[in-house]
Amino acid sequence: MASDFKLLQQELKQASAQDVLVRVLAEFGNRIVLASSLGAEDQVLTHMAFSINPDVRVFVLDTGRLHSETYDVIAETQSKLGVKYEIYFPDAKSVEDMVNEKGINLFYASVENRKTCCGIRKVEPLRRALSSADAWITGLRRSQSVTRAKLDTVEWDDAHNMLKVNPLADWSEDDVWQYIKSNSVPYNALHDVGFPSIGCAPCTRAIAPGEDVRAGRWWWEDPANKECGLHVVDGKLVRAKSGDSKEVFE
Ligand code: SF4
Numbered sequence: 585m586a587s588d589f590k591l592l593q594q595e596l597k598q599a600s601a602q603d604v605l606v607r608v609l610a611e612f613g614n615r616i617v618l619a620s621s622l623g624a625e626d627q628v629l630t631h632m633a634f635s636i637n638p639d640v641r642v643f644v645l646d647t648g649r650l651h652s653e654t655y656d657v658i659a660e661t662q663s664k665l666g667v668k669y670e671i672y673f674p675d676a677k678s679v680e681d682m683v684n685e686k687g688i689n690l691f692y693a694s695v696e697n698r699k700t701c702c703g704i705r706k707v708e709p710l711r712r713a714l715s716s717a718d719a720w721i722t723g724l725r726r727s728q729s730v731t732r733a734k735l736d737t738v739e740w741d742d743a744h745n746m747l748k749v750n751p752l753a754d755w756s757e758d759d760v761w762q763y764i765k766s767n768s769v770p771y772n773a774l775h776d777v778g779f780p781s782i783g784c785a786p787c788t789r790a791i792a793p794g795e796d797v798r799a800g801r802w803w804w805e806d807p808a809n810k811e812c813g814l815h816v817v818d819g820k821l822v823r824a825k826s827g828d829s830k831e832v833f834e
Contacts, residue, residue, distance in 0.1 A: 601751035625723030647705035719747035
């Protein structure tokens, strides 16, 4: 598949998000999964993909530290759209050991601690979620951050050895909200109070008008460290340092 991905990449280079989803859902069937963090982009994709195929697989990583508003989005999307999420939790023993050794809010103490927490609560569950798939779909957009500026619609994900599809790569934030409003898609109430990017509750804050959209994530850290660990290969920020296409969703 690694050798075929460039053909699909070329074929879908100019395709609309809808056409990209139609193509990849038909190509991969139940071997493709949509990764949802319950943010605005992922809600767009969930609605779009579910409209194309109600059996589409959508997974959520429940880190155990999400906002209550995020759980409300899960419940509302399940009841309104009928989406049956696959929800993955972190390994309980690993969380217990980490918290007992380093503290409940260890992530504020150092970048290393934050990466440890993301590793246990996100990275390992993500690997489990992707283990039954040959391709995955993310809501990444180029304009979200400097580390995503070279994002392609179809990429090869070396970290997980599978195809990664980013149907909204060339969408603007306005495109996202226009779709949500036009289609009455359920969305996280935190978006209405200054949260453009929604992750774990202790690691996400609202931003001021004009601030970078990623400024609310791990706001106490240097911006260069702000990918969550899911974008890391062998401990390095692959896209930020080499410009290739190995980045992974958060
Ligand atoms: S975002 Fe924060 S709470 Fe969530 S897994 Fe990463 S460090 Fe832990």
